[in-house]
Amino acid sequence: MTAGSTGRSVPRLAARAADLVGSIIDSSTSLLAAQTHDIVQFAMGSPADEALPVAQFREITADTLDGAALSYGSSEGEAPLLYRLESYLAGTPDRTSQDRMVITSGGMQGLDLANKLFVDPGDLVVVESPTYTNGSATALAYGAQLLEVPIDEDGMRIDDLVDLVAREGRLPKAIYTIPNFQNPYGATLSRERREELLRLAHRWGSIIIDDDPYGLLRFAGSDVPSFGQLSPGDPLVFGVRTFSKILAPGLRVGWVDADPSLRQVLINAKQVMDTCTNVPHQYLVAEYLARGGLDAHLARLRPLYRDRRDAMLDAIERHLGDAATATRPEGGFFLWVTLQGRFAGIDTRELFEPALADGVAFIPGPALSPSERFTNALRLCFASSTPERIDEGIRRLAGTLERLSSGSPVG
Ligand SMILES: Cc1ncc(COP(=O)(O)O)c(C=O)c1O
Numbered sequence: 001m002t003a004g005s006t007g008r009s010v011p012r013l014a015a016r017a018a019d020l021v022g023s024i025i026d027s028s029t030s031l032l033a034a035q036t037h038d039i040v041q042f043a044m045g046s047p048a049d050e051a052l053p054v055a056q057f058r059e060i061t062a063d064t065l066d067g068a069a070l071s072y073g074s075s076e077g078e079a080p081l082l083y084r085l086e087s088y089l090a091g092t093p094d095r096t097s098q099d100r101m102v103i104t105s106g107g108m109q110g111l112d113l114a115n116k117l118f119v120d121p122g123d124l125v126v127v128e129s130p131t132y133t134n135g136s137a138t139a140l141a142y143g144a145q146l147l148e149v150p151i152d153e154d155g156m157r158i159d160d161l162v163d164l165v166a167r168e169g170r171l172p173k174a175i176y177t178i179p180n181f182q183n184p185y186g187a188t189l190s191r192e193r194r195e196e197l198l199r200l201a202h203r204w205g206s207i208i209i210d211d212d213p214y215g216l217l218r219f220a221g222s223d224v225p226s227f228g229q230l231s232p233g234d235p236l237v238f239g240v241r242t243f244s245k246i247l248a249p250g251l252r253v254g255w256v257d258a259d260p261s262l263r264q265v266l267i268n269a270k271q272v273m274d275t276c277t278n279v280p281h282q283y284l285v286a287e288y289l290a291r292g293g294l295d296a297h298l299a300r301l302r303p304l305y306r307d308r309r310d311a312m313l314d315a316i317e318r319h320l321g322d323a324a325t326a327t328r329p330e331g332g333f334f335l336w337v338t339l340q341g342r343f344a345g346i347d348t349r350e351l352f353e354p355a356l357a358d359g360v361a362f363i364p365g366p367a368l369s370p371s372e373r374f375t376n377a378l379r380l381c382f383a384s385s386t387p388e389r390i391d392e393g394i395r396r397l398a399g400t401l402e403r404l405s406s407g408s409p410v411g
Contacts, residue, residue: 016143019141019143020137020141021137021140021141023133023134024133024363025045025132025133025363031356032044032361035356038359039360040359040393041381041384041385042380042381042382042384042390043361043362043363044381045183045333045381046249047245047333047384048305048308048383048384049384051300051304051383052247052248053248053293053297056288056291057288060284060287060291063287064280064284064286065283068283069279069280069283070280071279072275072276072279073276075102075267075270075271075275076101076263076270077276078103078282078283080282080283080286080290081253081283081286082098082101082103083098083286084286084289084290085101085103085255085286085289086101087289088289092215093223093226093228094228094257096228096239096257099260100258100259100260101255102255102258102266102267102270103253103254103255103277103282104242104254104256105274105278106244106251106253107213107240107241107242107244108254109270109273109274109277110240110242110255111134111135111240112273113256113266113270114238114240115138115139115141115209116269117265117266117269118207118238119142119143119144120142120173121143122143122144122145123143123145123172123173124144124146124170124171124172124173125139125145125175126146126147126149126172127139127149127176128148128150128155128156128176128178129148129149129369130185130336130365130374130377130379131148131176131178131183132211133368133369133370135176135209136176136370137370139174139176140370144173144174147165147168148370148371148373149161149164151182153327154187154193155177155179155182155187155188155189155190155193156177156189156193158193158197158200161197161200162200165204171206172204172206174206174208174209175201175206176209177197178211179212179215179226179227180212180214180215180218180224180331180332181214181215181217181333181334183213183214183333183334183379184334185336186327186328186332186335187329188329188330188331190224191225191230194225195230198230198234201236201237206236207236208227208236208238210226210227210237210239210240211240212226212239213241213242213244213245214331214332216246217301217331217332217333218302219303219306219309219330219331220330220331228257234259238256238257239257239258240256241254241255245333246294246301247285247294251281251285252277252281253278253281253282305331305333305382308382308383308385308386308387309329309335309382310387311390312326312335312380312394313326313328313335314391315391315393315395319394319397320343320401322340322341324339324340324343325338326338335380335382336365336378337378337379338374338377339401340376342405343376343401343405345376345405346404347375348364348366348374348376348377348378349364349375351364351378351400351401354400355400358397358399358400359393360393360394360396360400362378363378365377365378365379
């Protein structure tokens with residue numbers, strides 16, 4: 001301890017604390033909860049309230065909450081969940097085996113484990129631009145240097161990746177990608193680019209951190225083969241998965257799918273973090289899977305989210321016209337809006353507060369880029385609101401934009 005300006009001792013932080021950059025996305029949860037007026041919520045990537053299987057979870061809790069569920073669990077995850085998950089995934093593009101899986105506290109812990117295992121201070125880590133900045137923040141927390149690679153509607157641009165790595169003069173230790181319905185852009189990495197990324201990873205000796213919370217939420221177009229299907233059992237692919245978007249984020253249950261040679265070190269890493277993932281919630285999910293509810297649940301969600309995407313695209317066209325363009329995701333939760341024409345000069349960080357006062361919340365573009373690019377863009381989550389509320393939210397946003405662009409007071 002050293003003496004602060006008041007004469008009292010202040011704690012001396014470790015150097016790594018400076019690399020803990022925090023999350024504007026997560027902070028918006030508390031900010032929004034503190035508001036007392038009506039707000040249309042396009043900020044957080046939360047499932048719709050009506051998409052949460054509350055009644056089934058209540059029933060299952062009553063059946064599964066016993067002494068075993070309230071005790072310490074195994075660090076790798078509870079046996080019934082590992083077993084049920086393996087069976088469920090056998091019918092999906094994420095087919096895997098129990099020796100590759102460790103249950104985690106949501107996708108975030110999977111990202112933390114990936115970076116903890118592979119990233120040393122100063123290592124180069126490739127991220128998409130824009131990206132899910134909680135993921136890039138995790139790499140920063142381990143001292144990574146980030147290389148932002150542009151994306152388009154087919155995902156990460158591989159030609160830019162090769163050029164930027166060549167310019168950097170050293171190879172990336174890890175490549176962080178969100179291959180399906182990317183957060184925040186909504187793009188899906190094409191099959192060709194997945195194959196090229198696999199080839200590059202092998203040439204460079206880089207790990208691909210394949211973060212895919214949304215893959216099972218495709219509501220249009222056709223499936224693109226997963227990394228696991230293109231390169232089965234590839235030791236350079238580290239899969240990060242979660243139940244947060246397909247069941248409920250409050251569960252904090254996810255899993256990693258990684259080479260069996262990593263299993264023990266993953267368990268060791270997890271033991272010094274949280275001993276084990278929340279045990280009652282693992283039983284809850286295991287029993288939910290055992291009762292066979294997930295496929296029917298996903299079948300209900302897909303058209304719900306497709307209608308909401310359509311409602312948002314229609315509302316953008318109606319209220320913003322040619323002053324904005326939007327991506328058209330084939331699944332997931334988000335679309336990406338770029339302001340143009342009379343709104344092109346508006347910095348969405350400055351739009352945030354007046355828009356919140358007008359009753360609509362979003363994430364400004366620069367919060368989704370480690371170097372704060374995309375000042376004229378914003379991320380909108382279409383999943384959480386009904387089509388009527390979506391229309392109202394975009395109408396409010398358009399009103400705030402009009403006032404900001406005409407320079408009149410905003411209130
Ligand atoms: C791309 C991506 N990865 C990881 C996560 C984190 O998932 P979880 O809430 O399960 O930690 C999210 C949540 O928004 C996400 O969008």
